[in-house]
Amino acid sequence: MIDSTASIFSPPLINGVSASKVFLPHEISAPTIFAYLCQHFPHIQSSEWQQRFSDELIYAANGEKLKIDSIYTPNSHIFYYRFLAQEIHVPFQHEILYENEHLLVVDKPHFLTMTPTGQYVQETLLVRLKKQTGYEELTPIHRLDRETAGVVLFCKKPECRGIYQQLFADRKVQKIYHAIAAYRSEIIFPQTLQLHMEKGNPFYTMQTNAEKAQNTETFIELLEHNQQHAKYRLQPKTGKQHQLRVHLNYLGLPILNDPFYPMVAHKADDDFSQPLQLLAKEIYFIDPILNQGMCFSSNFELTL
Template identity: 40%
Template sequence: MAGAPLPVRDGLGPDRIRMPAGVEVRTVAEFLVQAHPDDKAHWLSLIDGGGVVDEHGRVVDRETRYAPTRFVYFYRDPPPEIRVPFDIEILHRDDRLVVIDKPHFLATIPRGAHITETAVVRLRRALDLPELTPAHRLDRMTAGILMFLIRRDDRRAYQELFVSQQVTKEYEAIAVHDPAIEFPRTVRSRIVKEHGVMTATEEPGEPNSETVIELIETRGVYARYRLRPRTGRTHQLRLHMSSLGLPIVGDNYYPDFRRSEPDDFSAPLQLLARAVEFTDPHSGEVRRFDSRRTLRW
């Protein structure tokens, strides 16, 4: 968490809670207990042990005055998680970058039920790099090239490459082959993703997403495709393939959402971030990183 008053600990940054306006309490302790009555003993113990601080890193005690609209920070012990049974392969490391070949099922950053079983937490712990931060993200179900930044001072320059679409991305996917569909082709649509909703949708209106799709090879009823996204909308590649009637093998979101068991790693989404290429903002050299992974037919 950028600007947090507590450092990363064991690969995880602190959590924070915003103190809203209009709450009738006198102290921070009263607010936390009122907001979490079932955890009263936990919060009081945490406060008494100096485990809660304000935005300036000052320790909160039982008499610290409530401050509407401000934040308090603390460490949360994450619940046990099912381990993703695949390893991260490190493809490149220098003074600024760590580039990995991410396996399927491993989220990029902590979110929801996936906290410790994420690429950034695993790497922070394994490499002893507490400030390591992703330059971009991959969906949990997508494997392939993922870049991380070692130094805080480098974040803006590299992350801006992705924001301003100065990075060429190349993906591969396995899906059904339909000889009636001509390739290469460009798919454009308006993708809308609502907060809290698992899936995104394509809706009428001005397109905000674009993907160039090429046919690489066929094997029976299946084919391997190259996908070059020119934008980075949530689930863009999965939606664009599904819109052609060619959902990616292993996709349990599109065209129809199907729940999967959290310990089922038997049917990974056959989508791979094959390569990224960009001009390094510091050296000026063109750099390219390629995945060594292969998809299952």
Template identity: 35%
Template sequence: MSDAPLPAREGISPQRVVLRGVVPTDREYWAGAAGDAPYRWGTLLPAGAELDRPQPAWFHPDVPAEAPIPFGYTVLFADEDLVVVDKPPFLPSTSNGRLVRETVQTRLRVEFGEDDIVPLHRLDRLTSGVLVCSRRAATRGAYQRLFQERRVNKLYRARVDGEVTIGGDWQLVVLPLRKRRGERQVTVGDGGVETRTWLRRVGDREVEARPVTGHTHQIRVVLHHLGMPIDGDDTYPVDRGLDLYDFTRELRLRAGAVSFDDPHSGRRRAFHVAAPGWG
């Protein structure tokens, strides 16, 4: 997890703060690591105690109850290092600021009774499919580097709204994408981060995508830019606003497969889900 001296509670990690002046009386705080701190790591700090120097501390955040997201994941694979799930649409992978309990990460931590479970990559809240999670901090770094160094193969399938504008052979699309602070939509334009996406047509209204880079909303923006927005998209071409409990429009984008060479065993790892039944 981290250098936190206390475990997660109900799957939710403790938070770190640096206290100055006095120890607050609003909740319990445990001493964090600091070379010159007067309290030993893991000590419950006395409420109201005066502090003659800054004191790192950890506490359990107050997280209110959340209305349930009525969709569940399916565990596809689990060993001592990884747990892989088929994530449903509408359920966030990790906290998005408004949902903390109703996420894949928190649900998995509660189900397995393990504080260290963390997704190794992102799937948008509306995107379904293969999500690979780390179970152990000791081995997590090697898996994270695979994703950071683009040594993971990902295959997505999308059903688009309208005619497919590409052919049946794989085509590399290179576009600069920009995400402005405070805006949900990602745009294509000069000065953006270069993204690379392989695309091909696989049906009258369906395409497959293999993203090389991992920009926010990358596949959604690229397909919209090419004149074929994804069916059910709440942001492209029109931002309909963020309603976390509107389940009426499913985004027809599914992460169908993730594969990589395991950095510890050297074996090829390949995780798949069934093709979407969109009709």
């Protein structure tokens, strides 16, 4: 059986949030869509699904607003929206640096998560941008950690996203970061650091492994120092998770206010007092659609 309504209804953008799509398989036995959702998403409390039905945030494939007793209809799909009852406000603002037909270039502040995940939906850069611009199909081309500030690229059209992502895969994008860390006069700069990085423990951290072939590379320069701290210019050739944080930590120069390296030190979610001193300062690439050089720089600055 084919879902004939698949292309008829396009769910609206609600308060900057796009709808998620769920397929209802044939082999499942469930009396109602509500029962299936509780079964399919065991980590979400049934009371949360009840609230979404009550708030009319669940749609059938044809655009009909579903109710909590709506019958399960196999081989179709539904749309639902995710909102959080309480969400910690991130008191820092983004800035749109540049926009054309295909791209949106944004200056991301510290502490702002890129996309909805876990405890953040409204307080994410993607949802803020969708709310501000109304661009329903906006998607990030690459990512920055929640703790990192600076320049990040978004694609306005799904059909162009892969073209730009390929630039990153082919290492045709030059990125320059600034970081503040300790100053040690015995460490000679500039230098190129090559390490093997792999998943660490806890699972959301990374670690180095001297017994495996190098899979990361960063060119590091010293920009200035005050004897105690220094400002470094980092140019990664590869793009592993936490690469710059791990590379500086490997040199005995952990980035100032890093909550993961050298040791995990969790802070309260509403503690914005000590931002990680890492900034995605500049990005360069040849636009594959316009065939012209593009260069963008963050308006944020790290100071000693």
